[in-house]
Amino acid sequence: MTIVTTKALSKKFGKVTALDGVDLNVEEGEVYGFIGPNGAGKSTTIRILLGILQATSGSAQIFGKDVWQDAVEIHKRIAYVPGDVNLWENLTGGEVIDLFSKLRGKTNQKKKERLIEQFQLDPSKKCGTYSKGNRQKIALVAAFASEADLYILDEPTSGLDPLMERVFQECVHEAKRNGKSVLLSSHILSEVERLCDRIGIIRQGKIIESGSLSEMRHLTRSHFFVETKSSIPELGSQKGVHDVREEEGKLGFQVDTENLDQVMQYVSKFGITKLESKSPTLEDLFMRHYEKDSPNRGASS
Template identity: 70%
Template sequence: MSVLTVNNLTKQFGKFTALDGVNIEVNEGEIYGFIGPNGAGKSTTIRVLLGILKATQGSATIFGQDAWSDAVDIHKHIAYVPGDVNLWPNLTGGEVIDLFVKLRGSNNQSRREELIEKFNLDPTKKCRTYSKGNRQKVALVAAFASDADLYILDEPTSGLDPLMEQVFQQYVLEMKNKGKSVLLSSHILSEVEKLCDRVGIIRQGKMIESGTLGELRHLTRVHMLVETKQPLTDLNELKGVHAIEEKDQAVSFQVDAEALDNVIKHVSQFGIVKLESSPPTLEDLFMRHYEQKDESEVGGAS
């Protein structure tokens, strides 16, 4: 069942088109990764979803309600964490968490204490003394302490150290196991890869690809490291082989997934001593997208 649907969403600021026909669907119990470089349109999309900005064209619905006209109702069932949290400087972190939790009508003290301990937050300090990472922790504790149905997280781990990122990932997966939905906007690709069921890639306001990680991996290449008894030759003649490098006795290269069978047949003729292959990461996929786009744009401009 769809919890969040964005259909052909367009947002213009004067003559500038920030979003150009964006489509997103987040289902119940699903973590959807929304990725792209800074300035691609991730935060603008999220502001439309939160009812802060009105779309120029297209629609955005959450729980079947319109994100703009039904924003007050929708906000009773969502939790939002921005990438740069601003807090009341004279309140303590604990007071801010209590305020947010009470606004949501939930009051689970043991959950609050557990989160504060796991995120290693001192709730007695005034917010003006907090580092960026600690301000993020306050927002994350408040979000995970509330009983929301949809979590909208916009670069939520910005400023957190790796240990706290792991704690964050643990709680996101816990939300999923409870049947909650998560829209995770991020440029930390390893985070998206660990957590997300489906991914949408946005660039310059346009969705350039979306699907499960399995579906998107056809766009990228498998990394191979091969050591053979006889010198490996003619690799560069094979279709679908890229980035060939000699490393000591071995050769490393990348292979398009559809060419893998032919490449393995070719390599096996030279007597394989060692063969290592690693699946493509989201980072590879991401970089290839942008490299290809940039090259075609440069080619078109010249």
């Protein structure tokens, strides 16, 4: 069952096109990673999904309902965490969590207490005294303690230390185990790679790649380190070989996936004594798309 769907979604601010025909789908029980640099269109897409902005053209639906016309009904079943949480300074953290709970109407009290403990949050302090990381914790506790069917998370770990990031990741895994859906926008590529079933890369308002990481790895290069009995001449001139270099007595290089077989045949002629390989990562894929990005990449968000 498809929980979130957009078709040819576009948004213009005057003459500036922030989104240009975005198509994405988030399935039930899926964690979907939505990545791209500042200005790519991630936050604009999320604001449209939340019913905060109205699309210029195209369509967007959550639970089969129009995100603009049916925003009130949709919000009863979603939880949202922004990357920069603003809270009422004179309320305590616990009071804010309780307020969010009452607005939603459905909150698991035992889970709320467990999350407060896991995130090492002191709910008795006034929000005006909280650091950025603690403000994020308030929003995360309120979101994951709710009985939401869809979690929309826009840079949710901003300000969290590595230990708290691991707590967040377990919350996402738990939501998935319970059949919930997650739309995760993040610039932390390792986090997306660890959590997400599918990934969409947005660039200048367009989805340029989408699919599972394994499906997209054909677009990246594999990394190798090799030791041989005799030196390998002209390795850099072989088709599909890139970035040949010496590292700690080993020869390092990258190979395009489609040329891997013939390159390995060539290298084996020189007597391989040691061979190490590293699978391409999401960061490799991401940087390949953005290494020649335009200079105006930060024009809009």
